Amino acid sequence: MKANKDFDLEIKPMAQTTDLYSNNPLIHRDRRLGLSSSEWVRSFSCVELKPLIVCRGPIRMEAMTVYEEMGISHYGILLSEKDSIVYPNALSPELRKLTDNNRVHRVPDYTGASKEERVERIGQIIQIAKDNGYDSIFAGYGFMAEDDEFVAAIEKAGLKFIGPCSATQRGAGKKDEAKRTALTVNVSVTPGIDNVTARTLIKKHPSREALVAVVKAEGLKVDKKVLDNKKLSLEELADKILMASYEKGLDLFSIEELCQQVKTECAEMFKNYPGSRIRLKAIGGGGGKGQRILGASLLTKKNPSAADIEKAAANAPGLVREVLGEVKATGVGDNKNVLIELNIEQTRHNEIQLLGNGDWCIALGGRDCSLQMHEQKLLEISVTQEGLAHEIDQAKKAGLKAQVKALESDLKVLKRMEEESERFGKAVGLDSASTFECIVDRDRHYFMEVNTRIQVEHRVTELVYSLKFTNPKDKNDFFVVESLVEAMALLALHKERLPRPERIARFGAGAEARLNATDCSLSPSAGGVIRYWSTPIEGEIRDDQGICIPNPDTGLFMRYTLAGAYDSNIALLLTKGEDRLDSYNHLAKVLRSTVLRGTNLATNLEFHYGLVNWFLGQNVMAKPTTRFVVPYLTLVGKLKEEANKLDVVFAFLAMKKHFAKLYAGDPEVAKSVSEILDRKGTLLTRPMEVLLKDPHLLAGWLSINKKNFKLEKGKLVWLRNPLVVLEETYEYLNMSFDPARPSAEVIWSHDNELLQNALQFYADLREKFGLAKEDYAKLNDMLGKDKPQGGFDKETWEKIQAAHQGYEIGNELFGILFLIADRTEFFDFRVEDDLEVTIPGYLTDPDLQAAMKKVLVPPPATKADEIVTPGGGMYYAQEAPGLPAFVKEGEHFEKGQPLFILEVMKMFNKVPAPFSGTVDKILIDGTEGIIVQKGQPIFKVTPDEKFVEVDPKELEKMKRETTGKYLEAIL
Incomplete structure (x- = not known):
């Protein structure tokens, strides 16, 4: 934080330490306002705040760190025993930092498995706070963060909730209430039904008199004015009655009755929106929980029959039970409302960061979270007015008219979303941090929901904007906040006094990759043990809840078991840059440099590396939709399927035989060629084997190298020197020469010597001929001429040509990788000039997707x-x-x-x-x-059928035959 009129507390970077966060620009700031020379700034000190942190994951560690930097010394954390019950060695890594046992409090689970347990847990948490001198509770983005009953109980107990108040939680946190509020303040919403529970009640009691009779029969507390108000529609009255039933803990209809009503509503929506799917969302869901999509069979049918519709709607009851079970809303008296919404197929997921104090509300730009799977976000990037304006200017200079038009459309949509979000925030009295989530369909957007909490990806916003709070009486008296966690604490303690801040641009762009415990197909994979994690590189922002804090006695890495009892997230990896391209390049470098090893450990690290490089090879300003990832994984699966058919070592040996046969008429030349190829064997085959083994790495490599080759009449033609590409490939694989690293992880010294000699040879020639590094084709053409070039004599020219032939021979082998792209039509999945992503239709086939998932991660070995x-x-x-x-x-x-x-x-x-x-x-x-x-x-x-295993010898034969066909195209 920077504070006060003279910036007397403008902070210099702290000394570098072995601490995990030494390279993190978002923390290590002195946030102690009480030390300012400005009386006004000092009045916002938070040192007296005593928070209990009741969330888990990276946000818990972040809160601990930020609170300490604010001078808050009396804080505690809540630990769930569920982690260690599922995986006994999964101890909270934060305990390596917080060693005072008196500030660590344990509960069986954060929320409980039933409504009764949840109520009991709320009381238990409040009692822990009171018994231990805490005056406030911070729930981060955890289970209790959006629970209005929990927040109301905290407020009733005389404690502060560091987050939106219970009134805001009720008005904005429940998806049905939020949608109704949005409609009243002219916010664009997705077509659908937000009161299916009210309609279910009316189906059972279809008149006003019947509804009033229910109130009397069940002894529900409903205001008489409400019951007598004839202006209220039946659905509005039913909603009021249902609220009273939740208060009393009663069910006025069965889950089966609700399921049948949802089925009826879905059938009607299918009729009204032919060729569309429907999204079912439990109102208490979040983070991907409690959502299902219905109607895949109708997608291609413009005029579905009544039988088609009935069959599709018949799946609704089962999905309703699933979503209610997932959000634990199946208990008696639980609010079981489910939103029934039109599923916008070609949609991007954009969200606006909001901050308010109940009076003012400010939008802090957007984040694009479209890259997700099963509603779980994977890669999130900043979207700001300043950033889009910069990209528009760059595109205009480059003459990219279609891209300019697409970016200008995004800028208009962003401005509308920010305006609507602030309007909505004021309407619900937002008094902390929240996120206004939308789906974007080209030049339109629809409000989706509000997350009344801080988001996992909030740091993306912190990278692009800071908040400047200015004394209303003196514009030179101000302080700057760069942390939303800090801003939430300030609001909890000084809510009404805080003036509306000004948002200040920081970096041009930010990006976050969620490092998850998932396998190659992105399916969850819990229980692995992390035994080694490389240290962060310069500029890397790694939020890993303390896993990388070393043993304080030895300085060594401490192994950690990934519990996975709650979610798959291991860490958040962030980067910033002058623009999006810069931030993507830095993220690629971070992912490339990250080495993560363990036992039974599976992560999405390689997926992220391949994906980031796919965008770098295409266009980082691309507009992927939420349907991007599964077809992309399917395509990666096809790469893996094709790569499995190849044998690199066999290909190399077959290539040697080809050249031996080619030069059989000159034994001396044949011997020389054989010796040269032997020297180049591992130089060529080692990186190829790595790429063929991991399809995510191959996907990224092909993307950034797609302009380095072309096919002419089925034959491969290099457009850049393959040795330069080879050097870049070693760098891409984090295998560049480094004598300090194990030889198994880097290019071998003799291979590196050969490669560097070759690169220097071509560099010297380019300098002699006055050619640029990109002029490979021209240089190659010159070296093919019999007449000496560049003033060389005939003898020297022949030696140069011989050296060129020696350095280039065998490099054809590397071209096999490009042929895989051609065989799988890899480059048909692409970004167009208008930034839309073209996904080949066959990649959306569910059967192919399921088959490629098995290719990426073969099923466990099993008996027939x-x-x-x-x-x-x-x-x-x-x-x-x-x-x-x-x-x-x-x-x-x-x-x-x-x-x-x-x-x-x-x-x-x-x-x-x-x-x-x-x-x-x-x-x-x-x-x-x-x-x-x-x-x-x-x-x-x-x-039903007997399984027949394929003979390994037959498999080997098939691989050699396929490899032979590839060789025909490169030799």
Whole structure:
């Protein structure tokens, strides 16, 4: 923080230490306003605040750090025992920093498994705060952050909630209420139904008299003026009655009745919006929980029949039970409302960061969160008016008219979203940090929901904007806040006194990659152990909840078990830059430099590296939709499928034989060529094998190298010197020569010597001929001339040509990688001039997507008579409590039929049958809440068809035949 009129507290960077955060520009600031020479600034000191932190993950560590920098010494943290119950060695890494046991408080779980447990937990947390002298509670972006009952209980207990108040939580946090508020203040909303519970109640009690009778029969507390108000519609009256039933803890209809009403409403929407899908959202969901999409079978049907609609709507009841179960809203008296919305297919997910004090509300730019899967965000980037204006100016200078038009449209949409978000924030009395979320469809946008909490990706906004709070009586008296966590603490303590701040531009762009415990197909993979994590590079911002804090006694890395009881996030990796391209380049460097090792450890690190480089190779200003990631993964799966057919070593040996045959007439030349190829063997094959082994790395590499080759009549032609590309490939793979690193991780010294000699040879020639590094084709053409060039004599020219031939021979092998792109039509998935992303239609085929998922992550090894778990997690045999199991012993099942549910990192995943068969025996004792490990047998079965394993020798033969066909195109 910078403070006061003379900047007497303008902070210089703190001394570099071995601390994880020494390279983090967002922290290590002196935020102690009480030290300012300005009386007005000092009045906003927060040292007396005593917060209890009741969230987990990176935000808990961030809050601890920021509070300490603000001079807040009396804070505590809440730990859930669920992490260590699921995985015994999953101790909270924050405890390496907070060693005072008196400030660490434990509960079985943050929210409890039922409504009764949740109420009990709320009381327990409040009592912990009171018993330990805390005056406030911070819930971050955790489970309790958007719980209006929790916040109301905190307020009633005389404590402060560091976040939006309960009134704002009710008005904006519940998706149905927020949508109604949006409509009243002229905010664009998605078409749909926000009161299906009211309609369900009316279906059961279809008149005003019948509804009033329910109130009397159940003894509900509903204001008589409401009951007598004839101006209220039946649906409005039903809503009021339902609110009273929640207060009393009553259900006025069954879940089955609700499911049938949702089915009816969905069928009607399918009729009104032919060819569209419907999104079902539990009003208490968030972070991807409690959402399902219905109607995939109708997407291609412009005029669906009544039978088509009935069949699609028939799936609604099951999905309703899923979303309610996922947000734990199945208890008696729970608000079970579900939004039924038109699913905008070609949509981007944009959100606006908001901050308010109940009187003023300010928008802090946007974030594009479209790159997500299963509603879980993966890569988030800043979207600001300043940033878009800069990109428009650059595109105009480059003469990119279509790009200019697309960016100007984005700028207009952003301005409208910011205006609407501030209007909405004021309408609900926003008095802390929140996020106004929208879906963007080209030049239109629709309000989606408000997250009444700080977001996981809030640091992206902190990178591009800071807040300047100025004394209303003296414009030279001010302080600057660069942390939203700090701003929330200031608002909790000094809400009404804080003047509306001015947003100050910081860096041109920011980006965040969520490092998650997921496998190559982005499926959750919990329970791995991190044993080593490379230190952050300069400028890297790594929020990892303290995993990288070294042992204070030895300075060594301490292993950490990823619990995964709640979510898959390991860390947040952020970068900033002058513009988006700069931030993407820096993010690529961070991802490339990150080395993460462990036992049974799977992360999305390589996915992020490939994805970031895909955009660098295409256009970082591209407009991907929320449907981008799954087709992209499918394409990556096709790369893997094709790469699996190749044998690099066989290809190299076959190439040697080709050249031996070619020069068979001159034994001396043939011997020389053989020796040269032997020297180049590992130089060429080692990086190729790495790329072929990991399709995400290959996808990124192909993207940034797509302009380095072309195909002419089926033959590969290099447009750049392949040795330059080879050097860049070693750098791309983080394998550049470094004598301090293990030789297995870098280019070998003799290979590096050969490569550097070759590069120097061409550099000297370019200098002699006055050519640029990009003039490879021209240089190659000159070296092919019999007549000496550049003033060289004939003898020297022949030696130069011989050296050129020696350096270039065999490099053809590297071209196999480009042929994989051609065979898989990799470059058909592209960014157009108007920044829209073209996704080939075949990549959206569900069967192909499922098949490529298995290619990316082959199923666990299993016997032909077993069904095993695809991963670790919590096993459930039925869809919801009280419902029958998916299958029973002796029953026949069809391929694709759900067999059980696996809860992994707060998401419920139905596991389909990989083949048809009969259940002989169920091997799990119990139906729900059972922890299982990856590959654990669940059923003994008799398959309908016998599995035939492919002979390894036949596989090897097939690989050699395919490799031979590739060689024909490069030799």
